[in-house]
Amino acid sequence: MQIQWYPGHMAKAERKIREETSKADVMIIVGDARAPEKSVNADFYKSIGSKRRITVYNKMSLADPAGIEKWRAYYRDRGDDVFFTDCVSREGISQVTAYLKALKKTFKFEREARAIVAGIPNVGKSLLINTLCRKGSAKTGDIPGVTRGTNWIRSDEFYLLDTPGVLPPKFVEPEDGVILASIGCVKDTILDREDLALEIIDFMSRNYPSLLSERYRIDIGGMSPLQIYEAIASKRGFILKGGEYDYERCASTVIDEFRAGTIGKVMMCMPGVERC
Numbered sequence: 001m002q003i004q005w006y007p008g009h010m011a012k013a014e015r016k017i018r019e020e021t022s023k024a025d026v027m028i029i030v031g032d033a034r035a036p037e038k039s040v041n042a043d044f045y046k047s048i049g050s051k052r053r054i055t056v057y058n059k060m061s062l063a064d065p066a067g068i069e070k071w072r073a074y075y076r077d078r079g080d081d082v083f084f085t086d087c088v089s090r091e092g093i094s095q096v097t098a099y100l101k102a103l104k105k106t107f108k109f110e111r112e113a114r115a116i117v118a119g120i121p122n123v124g125k126s127l128l129i130n131t132l133c134r135k136g137s138a139k140t141g142d143i144p145g146v147t148r149g150t151n152w153i154r155s156d157e158f159y160l161l162d163t164p165g166v167l168p169p170k171f172v173e174p175e176d177g178v179i180l181a182s183i184g185c186v187k188d189t190i191l192d193r194e195d196l197a198l199e200i201i202d203f204m205s206r207n208y209p210s211l212l213s214e215r216y217r218i219d220i221g222g223m224s225p226l227q228i229y230e231a232i233a234s235k236r237g238f239i240l241k242g243g244e245y246d247y248e249r250c251a252s253t254v255i256d257e258f259r260a261g262t263i264g265k266v267m268m269c270m271p272g273v274e275r276c
Ligand SMILES: Nc1nc2c(ncn2[C@@H]2O[C@H](COP(=O)(O)OP(=O)(O)O)[C@@H](O)[C@H]2O)c(=O)[nH]1
Pocket: 058, 059, 060, 061, 062, 085, 086, 087, 088, 089, 120, 121, 122, 123, 124, 125, 126, 127, 128, 139, 140, 141, 142, 143, 144, 145, 146, 147, 165
């Protein structure tokens, strides 16, 4: 499954981010806790220069806690400033606030400190800003690509700049595109939803078979992804008039439930593992 999505407004956003970064004191890169590293456009941030950078992996309530612990250990060893947060449960938010507060004290200037918030689409950049600001001023939405413009918003410690999501122009590995599509960072209209559902089923059956079995009450032992897909359709009664499976409805259900964490908490990549 090949996924590419790099429309003009992302190229424009990239230019804007470069420009605004020169005015910022710190860059907060937001990724998704279900896909550390893969959900961060590292090459782009490296190319911007030597700004102080921190990474916040958001939506941790949807991520497998055992996986999060592995990644925490990995970043601890590397000495990187990496946080895991969740804007809904507010887990990890106070650590980010405390970090920004301490950081601000090290700045030698009088003016307000500024942080630019950037990342790929739909990871929760806007909601993170609202959560850090305790007020609803950054526009959020569950459709990748909601934030088109840029404007600075005031929090207790920093002025924060929300920016539109930017995906890499080319995914290094096709699997990376599948991972980002699975967690909802790629516009659905450019995806084949049945292929994506099969990829999700394949991933779940290899990494979290019991979650998949329990959610859909199917014994998936020895079944192929397609057989599981059809078993789900059958179990849920997704059958069309002629008796054929309603594959599209089944795909939507699997994709939506996976993204919402209804099937279970997942980790889509692990440090040192080529493909999960
Ligand atoms: N469960 C959960 N959902 C979140 C979290 N942060 C954001 N969301 C949801 O993810 C979607 C995208 O959020 P948004 O802030 O618009 O993402 P942006 O595109 O990066 O600015 C919205 O539906 C949010 O409600 C989080 O920490 N946990």
